[in-house]
Amino acid sequence: MDEPREQWDSNLEFLLGSIGMSIGLGNIWRFPYVAYENGGGAFLIPYIIIMTLVGRSMFYMEMLLGQFRSAGATLCFDCVPLARGVGWTMVYTCFAICAYYNLLLSYSLNYLYYSFYDVLPWTVCNPDWANDECYDKSTVL
Template structure:
């Protein structure tokens, strides 16, 4: 047990809280939630959303935090130690996290690319002499 690498810890509670908020509120939530609320009925969408958040979202998030804090293990090990039958659940969580990181990085790369490309002098959408314009396009 002594030769294991020591796990990191949070020096104070506010850093833990800010880390949890950063984990919960991702870039996709900030960009997509207003669109989904508008598309699915505006304020009426907030009622089932709030109910599901209170009944399922927050308790599952709390369970994940509590299990991780209590046993100080990652998801690939914790489910195997709790019930060997559920070891696939932990590995599925790891794989889903890796895939999510991959597509979030791709979305951010596109945003950075087009942001910096928009600082060029000639923008493709600045004139109508492009190959991708249709004949009907008028300037």
């Protein structure tokens, strides 16, 4: 006999879990800059409309197909021939986003490592990596 399927304890728990998986670092870190560069408040109106119509619809379709087909992202869209590549595109997009965030994390860890030096490397002009415009703050005055 099949084991019973796990369920969320409440609707709020499901909602918060879905929001936690949907909102990533880019939404918090990069979105204000992108909104400002593209017109500020005027950008938010079409963004919210498109995210509501397209993003929410795709999110619900993915959840429903995954639930009723009991399959992962790569197989749940196979029932719609037109959307057959959507699952693999989602997997590739997740891979690309993870690679991008790993690069940012490696930069952060690199700066953290070098911040423990007595003389911080970014406070002096090192001829190995500095260009002609580099100047030392202590010698300017």
